[in-house]
Amino acid sequence: MTDVVLDHITKTYEKGSVVAVDDVSFSVEKGELFGLIGPDGAGKSSIFRMLTTLLKPDSGFATVNGSDTVKDYRDIRKKVGYMPGRFSLYQDLTVEENLTFFATVFNTTIHENYDLIKDIYVQLEPFKDRRAGKLSGGMKQKLALCCALIHRPTVLFLDEPTTGVDAVSRKEFWEMLKRLKTHGITILVSTPYMDEATLCERIALIQGGKILSIDTPEEIIRRFPKPLYSVRCNEMSRLLKELRSFAEIESCNGFGDYHHITFHNEAEIEKLKDRLIKAGYSEVEIRIEEPTVEDCFIRLMKSLDNGE
Amino acid sequence: MENEVVIKTENLTKAFGDFIAANAITFDVYKGEIFGFLGANGAGKTTAMRMLCGLSTPTSGKANIAGFDIWTQTEEIKKHIGYMSQKFSLYEDLTVRENIRFFGGIYGLKGKEIRQKGDAIIKKLGLENEAKKLVKSLPLGWKQKLAFSIAIFHEPKIVFLDEPTGGVDPVTRRQFWDLIYEASERGITVFVTTHYMDEAEYCNRISMMVDGVIKALDSPKKLKENYGVETMDEVFYELARGAQRKAD
Amino acid sequence: MKQFIAFFTKEFLHVFRDRKTLLLLFGLPVVQIVLFGFALSNEIKNSKIVIFDYAKDATSRKIIEKLEVSKSFEIEKNITRVEDIDKSFRAENIKLAIVFPANFGEDLVHLKNASVQIIADASDPNTANTLTSYATNVIMSYQKEMMQTRNIPYSINTEMRMLYNPELKGTTNFVPGVMALVMLLICVLMTSVSIVREKENGTMEVLLVSPFNPFLVVISKAIPYLILSLFNLIVILVLSVYLLDMPINGNIFLLFAESALLILAALSLGLLISTLTNSQQEAMLFSLMGMLLPTMMLTGFMFPLENMPVPLQVISNIVPSKWYYIIVKSIMIKGLGFSAIWKETLILAGMTALLLTISIRKFNIRLE
Structure with a gap:
């Protein structure tokens, strides 16, 4: 069963001069954990706002849970949970007051759906009399998630829930999402962090309002067209520039402590190590590497730029 | 080092x-x-x-x-020192060139120096066509590269x-x-x-x-x-x- | 209903947890009443004056008696030499000298024209102006009496005329003005800022994507401020009755009903501003420029509208507080009933309806 459908959705701002979402189509199955992966300004928030009935598309149509996002917006508003990107709750209300307020607005009580938020709320409970403004980023995010879940939505939209949050809190947040999945809630989450892509069941890579690719993370990685190698040596920043100047190297990107490279011609790999040692590098290490989603994104983004 | x-x-x-x-x-x-x-x-x-x-x-x-x-x-x-943050670094309602001129002025650089170095930055970042556009119309990544260049403008x-x-x-x-x-x-x-x-x-x-x-x-x-x-x-x-x- | 209550509670919590807002809400009416009622009052009592009576006839004596009776003046002494005028101004705390020329009474009776010289210490021009008016007023009232008793058409022209507020009691003008000002300030500013704050925080997005009707979001935001404003109205009225000796001559329920109408107009305006702006500063600026300034300038309580250039007088007609001001003066001071103010009420109601319609039309159930 399909829970979310986008059919050729386009959205522009400022009288059409800024294209935020460019002819986007995809669908999300019921109970799926779907990730919208892309940088700032890629169109993620616009897509979420159209699906949550906050914006109308210029063209195309979308349905959530079978309801049209424009015509049946009231039905959708009853059924979905939404956590906007810059959502910061009511800073001057306490944790408990925030949650009670949102529960009441959604016509429910904390008690009624407690089983759903229990895992998350127990971590917040020691601070329930603390004002939301005095919580850390990670805690705020948990509270916001509780508020979005309090009415047991069928579809949950989380717009960049982990932006600006440290690696540990991010990890915890994704574990919470996985647990939520067991309740059968369809979850759409957007993130600029490519490393979070593999935590989703299916992802759409998005850039400049266009979908670059859409599939399971494994399939997207499998479709990476060439063998990828990682190179390491004693002088990484010089190596980066030098590799880019080599004719046989098709692409070269820094990835943490390695540089990821692909070749125009596979046979050249044999000669590379000698060439680098001759150029004065030491501790040269070259190995075949499994591409990451970020490798795929960079490759797709560049081919999109070159295609235009 | x-x-x-x-x-x-x-x-x-x-x-x-x-x-x-x-x-x-x-x-x-x-x-x-x-x-x-x-x-x-x-x-x-x-x-x-x-x-x-x-x-x-x-x-x-x-x-x-x-x-x-x-x-x-x-x-x-x-x-x-130079300083740049994710949240604030440039004036969104000024153009690329106006931002360069403003921050150059703040650090006490001379008009000619600002112009020369400003041109160099614009060229380096490939912003020739955007120099007269408002900063808010640029993609985030470009803004951040520009903001960094401006933050080290005064060496x-x-x-x-x-x-x-x-x-x-x-x-x-x-x-x-x-x-x-x-x-x-x-x-x-x-x-x-x-x-x-x-x-x-x-x-x-x-x-x-x-x-x-x-x-x-x-x-x-x-x-x-x-x-x-x-x-x-x-x-x-x-x-x-x-x-x-x-x-x- | 439960949702409404949750909303009220939340809104009140916002207000009570924000000390600055709280101060604005409850300090402002008090400060304004005290400020306008006392400090800025142009009412002056027991000013010392000197009399220089060349005439020493029945007419001059009668006028002096009248001056003596007036609360405004306290006759310090009678002087007999011209140079004493200047001396008493310099040496003593004399604000005014009144000089009756020789043959004052004779001239008045026979030539039907006489003059009195009023000399004021104009180092404080406002006081001088006011006191001169007071004195002129006393003299004029005497003339009126004479005309009535003797039935002779004296043709004495005076330039000062006190049309309203013959006692020049300052607070009568200020209290209705302050009422309008405080209610507008609180309702327009608080509503617009509190709605825009939700936009800034992203909470508005969440509220919109909820089963709660968007209009109810707005209405439940407005009602707490309606209640707070009515509470403020009570504070103002209590202060003005017990502190400033202001009468409430008319029906108090009518006064509250009319005030509720103004509050509604102000809430609609606040809502309109909130739909047009996206940041709290913007909303505040709009509210202050668009509401405080016209209210202060064009309501009529600080500057009489009659003396303004015609274009400004025309513009003043679209300022809701102008009509409210007329209504409140009629009820509180003149003690008139609804039949006397139905026209103004209708205009105010029309404005409210218009503002409300525009703001509801402009209010978006989505984000654009």
Whole structure:
């Protein structure tokens, strides 16, 4: 069963001069954990706002849970949970007051759906009399998630829930999402962090309002067209520039402590190590590497730029 | 890397009432070094960075930034550092060129110098067609590259970067780091915070702050060896997991 | 209903946890009443004056008697030499000298024209102006009496005329003005800022994507401020009755009903501003420029509208507080009933309806 459908959705701002979402189509199955992966300004928030009935598309149509996002917006508003990107709750209300307020607005009580938020709320409970403004980023995010879940939505939209949050809190947040999945809630989450892509069941890579690719993370990685190698040596920043100047190297990107490279011609790999040692590098290490989603994104983004 | 110390802190502490946001921070940063300043949310990074920039007075301790004392010479410090953050760095309602002119003027550069260097920046970033456009119409990544170029416009000794690449696409993020490397090669010390662990690898040395204290400080390679792990991600997780100060 | 209550509670919590807002809400009416009632009052009591009576006839004596009776003046002494005028101004705390020329009474009776010289200490021009008016007023009232008793058409022209507020009691003008000002300030500013704050925080997005009707979001935001404003109205009235001796001559329920109408107009305006702006500063600026300034200038309580250039008088007709001001003066001071103010009420109601319609039309159930 399909829970979310986008059919050729386009959205522009400022009288059409800024294209935020460019002819986007995809669908999300019921109970799926779907990730919208892309940088700032890629169109993620616009897509979420159209699906949550906050914006109308210029063209195309979308349905959530079978309801049209424009015509049946009231039905959708009853059924979905939404956590906007810059959502910061009511800073001057306490944790408990925030949650009670949102529960009441959604016509429910904390008690009624407690089983759903229990895992998350127990971590917040020691601070329930603390004002939301005095919580850390990670805690705020948990509270916001509780508020979005309090009415047991069928579809949950989380717009960049982990932006600006440290690696540990991010990890915890994704574990919470996985647990939520067991309740059968369809979850759409957007993130600029490519490393979070593999935590989703299916992802759409998005850039400049266009979908670059859409599939399971494994399939997207499998479709990476060439063998990828990682190179390491004693002088990484010089190596980066030098590799880019080599004719046989098709692409070269820094990835943490390695540089990821692909070749125009596979046979050249044999000669590379000698060439680098001759150029004065030491501790040269070259190995075949499994591409990451970020490798795929960079490759797709560049081919999109070159295609235009 | 030369051995000239440009940031030297000794037991630098900042307390807000009972709450010690930064506790006895002690470290040295060298000229031209790329120094990663990592830590979980609420670990005290922002507090420490504000003190180093001369924006807030420490409760106790000593620090010398670019040769100036943090207690008595904050105005001098501000002249010799650059600063850029994820949230504010440029005026959105001014054009690219107007921003360059404004910030050049603030740092007391002459009109001719501003024009020449401004042209160079615009050319280097490939912004020739955007020079007369409002900054708000640029993609985030371009804004951040421009903001960085402007932050080092006056050739500061140190540039402080507070999560400069948050939300920037992976290609532009790497271009941004190319700019950082260049600045570092010119002898500018780069003091940077980030949530991207692959970027932590690009730093010469990393400090990890947990609950207001610097828990670890070393090169990424050594840190990984010390903790017996493969990635910086794991190092971060090992260190930050024990943090007590989660709700603050 | 439960949702409404949750909303009220939340809104009140916002207000009570924000000390600055609280101060604005409850301090403002008090400060304004005290400020306008006392400090800025142009009412002056027991000013010392000197009399220089050349005439010493029945007419001059009668006028002096009248001056003596007036609360405004206290006759310090009678002087007999011209140079004493200047001396008493300099040496003593004399504000005014009144000089009756010789043959004052004779001239008045026979030539039907006489003059009195009023000399004021104009180092404080406002006081001088006011006191001169007071004195002129006393003299004029005497003339009126004479005309009535003797039935002779004296043709004495005076330039000062006190049309309203013959006693020149300052607070009568200020209290209705302050009422309008405070209610507008609180309702327009608080409503617009509190709605825009939700936009800034992203909470508005969440509220819109909820089963709660968007209009109810807005209405439940407005009602707490309606209640707070009515409470403020009570504070103002209590202060003005017990502190400033202001009468409430008319029906108090009518006064509250009319005030509720103004509050409604103000809430609609606040809502309109909130739909047009996206940041709290913007909303505040709009509210202050668009509401405080016209209210202060064009209501009529600080500057009489009659003396303004015609274009400004025309513009003043679209300022809701102008009509409210007329209504409140009629009820509180003149003690008139609804039949006397139905026209103004209708205009105010029309404005409210218009503002409400526009703001509801402009209010978006989505984000664009």
